Amino acid sequence: MHCGKYQPHAISRRDMLRRSACGFGAAAFAGMFAQVIRAAEAAGSLGAGAGASGAAGAAAIGAARVAGPHFTPTARSVIFLYMDGGPSQMDTFDPKPALAKWNGKPFPASMEPTQFNNNGATLGSPWEFTRHGECGLEVSSLFPHVARCADELCVVRSMTSKFNEHTNANYFLHTGASIVGRPSMGAWVSYGLGDARNDLPNFVVINGGLIPPGGRELLGNGFLPSAYQSSLFRPQGDGMPNVHGALETQRQRKLLDFSGQMDEAFASRAGRPDALEGAIHNAELAFAMQSSVPDLMALDGETKEVRELYGLDAEYEPTRIFARECLLARRMVERGVQFIELLCPQTGGNDRWDQHSNLKNGHEDNARAVDQPIAALLMDLKRRGLLEQTLVVWGGEFGRTPFAQGTDGRDHNPHGFTVWLAGGGIKGGITYGSTDEFGYKVAEHPVEIHDLHATMLHCLGFDHRLLTMRFGGRDMRLTDVHGRVMREWLA
């Protein structure tokens, strides 16, 4: 297992080509490229249509890439509700009555090493579980709103990760590898789907306040062309910096036209290198975003009912922040954004969902922030007919231990935890897999992060084995050499 300390050099497709060209000379460059493309096409490894982009580097600069799914998708967009820090499974969606029995007593099963090595007694859940929906899903009192959507959820109680430490586990969850430098799943998705529209980014991360451990690299394009990196939005104000025109539109248009005229002349003198073409293209994209982003961010057109549904005016500030995030996510789905990841807001003095101590207050604060907005998002998508084409995924990088850290916290637990999915071709009202009687380790049907990725890509119409990018001499995938599509989850 890789320790994650090695940070591979981020290398773009162009770099890769250059690198391949080293030692053969520039003359071989063009020929080599054609060869790589041909070889890739022959192997079916560049994803449908990737080779059709033609000119060298076209995909590398963000120009429209003719691409698309391998088969008919059930989801067009993904909303990833990332519960940074690792929510506790046995306090949310995986009830464990045995814990109440053992509460305060030494943990009766063997314990794996924990990050903080400060293991206390067995810790029962402070929350009650009740049954919801026609399916009778048991949900704790932390999520009263989400519980109302029980029949939409596919609750996976047998998720596993390989990493016990935030940064590695975050990279693993986001990129399929525990190291810096691999593309984030959103980057893979937008790479696979190609540009859906030109005036909004395809991969958006809405930053409610907390960039997870691992930083922006979690959300990067890795070795995929930089056009597939995420755009970081804030849920308030303009959303993105500098989307307000510095000048009135006509005047700016004139300025841009003149600048473009000079660029055209320069590009023709310089032999039209792709880096330049990309930069020129981006100026136009930026201009278009000056109207598309404010339009996206204008929530004042939403009805009072919608505002109340999401909790835009909730008493608790973190709820208001996450409500905006969820509502913006819906609006982005409506506008064709392909992958939207929501990051949690800061709640009180808590360190994300990472309750090494003070579990009760910490989880209550965090749940209070996200519960109502998430439920609203599911209901709102559903009534607008969007849920069936939008895959919603909820989860953290790992779960938590059934025994206490100290007296009132829980340490990290990658051995068994819960995520749930909804919409986008996923069967609602089911649970999958289980943990042992304490909620500690998977008891049946273990699921790997790679399987989650494979299934997400499947819903988007991709065979995860075929969505690849040749890099460093290998056809790289989000699922590395693993992953199976969890057909049991599919509608």
Added chain:
Amino acid sequence: MVPPLLLALRAAAVAVGGSAAAMGAWGDVGTPAPALRSAPAVDFTRDIAPVLAARCFQCHGPDASSRKSGLRLDTRAGALKGGKSGSAAIVPGKPEESELLARVMSTDADERMPPVEGHVAVTAAEIDALHAWITAGAPYAKHWSWAALPDGAARTDMLHVDVAASTDHHSWLRRVHFDIVGLPPSLDDVRTFDADHSPAARERVVDTLLASPRYGERWGRHWMDVMRYAETLGHEFDYSVDEAWRWRDWVIRAFNTDVPYAQFVREQIAGDLLSTPRLNPADGTNESVTATGWWWMTQSTHAPVDVRLDQAERVDNQIDVATKAFLGTTASCARCHDHKFDEVSQRDYYALFGIVKSSRRAYAYQDPHGIIGLAVKTLRMGEDTGRTIARADGSNAEWERAAAQAKAAAKPAPVGATWTFDRGTFDGWTASGWAFGETPVNCGDRIAPDGHAPVTVAGGWAFSGALSDKLQGTLRSPTFTVPEIGIGVRCAGSKCRLRLVIDGYYLDDHNALLFESFTQAVDHPNEWRTHAWDAKRYAGEQAYIEVIDDGDGCIAMDWVSLGMVTGKDLEPAPFEGAPGATSNTDADATLAASTAPALTPTLDIPGPMRVLAMEDGTGMDSPLYVRGVARNAGDTVPRGMITALRSDKPGADGSATVTGSGRLQLADELVSPRNPLTWRVMANRVWHHLTSRGIVPSTDDFGVLGQAPADKALLDELAMRLRAHGSVKELIRQIALSSAYAAADRPLRRLDAETLRDAMISVAGGLDLTMGGPSIPVHLTDAMQGRGRPGNSGPLDGARRRSVYQEVRRNFLNPFMLVFDEPIPTTTVGARSVSNVPAQGLTLMNDPFVRGQAERWGAAMAARAAGACALSSGLPDIAARTATQDTVRAMCMAAYARPTTEEEVMNAVAFLGVSTDAAPTVPDANAWSDLAHAILLSAEFRFLR
């Protein structure tokens, strides 16, 4: 990128062939085979090592702990011996008998290697290569970058290859200006160059640029990326790193004065330990000490739950940066296990770990212009005026009586006192600064601190007020293991502090959570007290005590005990008849300010300059942390350099000669002429910055997983030159004047964040070239929220100072810089990523800073045109047109460093809204601003040809 033509010409020299003679361990090959002038059919370094590394080393590599079946393939001996199965993995010359080939080709899932489940099969091309390699005798070669540099003189022809076409001279001028000083050539620069038709014209330009102070600012910033320069600690509250900027200024001065590279490295690793430190010619301060500040630019969190783990994380980052920066080696990969690919064992990692852990974070005292030193000298010489430490020598009966009294009353230190100061030495403690002098004061000494009447000292004390209250200094204890029952220091004093430092943790300066009361104020001038720490929670950790006098007070301390006192004994002092004499005498002598007649101090002593620095603590070997777990100590590992890179192999017992922390020895190992990496890595960095692509593109990883050199012979050539002359400027000069550098067909490069910002301000006419000093506070936008947000925003335009002087707050990085790929300071970044995102377009169009510069430039150009028009004696419309056209030409020249075509002038004039046939006036400032903005936005401005 390496100029493609150079590449093409040099393609044949890419590889160093392996040699069948290179028997035994991959790591034991002393001399590489001579370079082959034509690429061999199969080459170990190029074709085989990457395959073995990627497919086999996870289980059959250098890491013994994860090795399967006892088989290792990273050494030839291992491959020939085979694993448990007994059959040789490789039989040289006989591929059909080689188990390795059979296994990788097997179609039986149980047989195949690497295992079918979870691994990628070896490709057909790779099998062909392995086959050819085994047929050729399966020669191994030491990993290319770890093999010695070739002996012999550097060749001079390498950089002067024929290129199909050189770039035009304006493009060359712009290229070389940005590359060397990070600023566009001025109108005068272009004119001068245009007028200089001599063969030495280019040399003159390069020499002028290298002599410019702007050079250090440009190349200093590159180095700051390598050392992850930051002025805050990140994490939750983003606390400040005080005085960080002094290290930044050191870097800039070091580049400007072209400090030889070996010296540059030694100072940063161990500048505090050099026997003859380099002095700043301007103020005489110790430059070498200032060089060590980078060690402490780690990220750091307050209130670490596990302080030893916190230390391990910090040291890991320090090792990571040091080894990547100077060696291009990811030694940090060996924290938990032997390196999977490179010759760095886990023991090697902990050999380095011991060195770093034995060193301490300190604010070193500096004495600009020697004023404090002069004051100390004056005070010491002033015996006739009574301002001195005097021993009772029989010449003065009154002194004798007082001394006798003091000695009679003095009692020995309590039994169990760990350190006392009554024997004329600091008992292993180290004093920095001036306050504590060379030795403690002795019982019976007669002293007269400046500004006080003479008194007789009543005990043997470490005393910071013997000469003057105003002198500052810090006394540090040896490292000790924290005892179960507390630590006590007996002292009296004012305006001083005592501090207990556990496992090097220092953020209690900012936030004392979990370390409450570890820093204690000493402000009881007339009373001896025992200060104690309740550090039970940290029993077993390593710690030291700091006695800090960094103000106008002073402190006297007579003993320190480990394990004698507990928290409840803190006050009042529990020891009756403690050493010293009567309390009155104590008070008199200790802090004469309150009891002895106050006189007027005769000297006005300034406070010292403080620089963030590393200092040696107690040299202690570190245990290996089993599986990287800080609380899982394994064998103790002697401190020292990575074994495979040691110039002087350790003795049979594995010990190397180290003194103190061992940093000085480490520094010497790094700059040993026999160390191949140091020179290759830096030469490659220089090449990278001049071409934006290193000969080894993975500038910070020269290991097996790094990228291969595009032209090893060229890299070695440059490395040998650097080793020979040590001058980075000279290396830059040679490359910048080469035909390869001047080639026309080099790829376009985008200006980096700093250069783009500086160029904008520069062409707009307002760049403030003031050098050095505290950073310009970051400008805060609404989007920059969160804990640790500074109270005040800095100016939008950064006071128009160069970007290198703008503050780097980890949690509040400048968004303009970030969007153009300024690295996030976590670890070494030798090669920045170059992204291309719409946010860049938005920034260029709408960022108030950019628009502000456009308007500044526009206003100046409007004034220029109006002025020229007014001065003209021609017809108004012609005068206006001429002035407008001239101004357009000047703008293009400033931005692009080339003459403007007539068509461009016409287009610009049209854009400005000047009707060519009837316009009696020049355009207004708004029009000029828009033209300026369009130019700043234009690709030609942002890209280098």
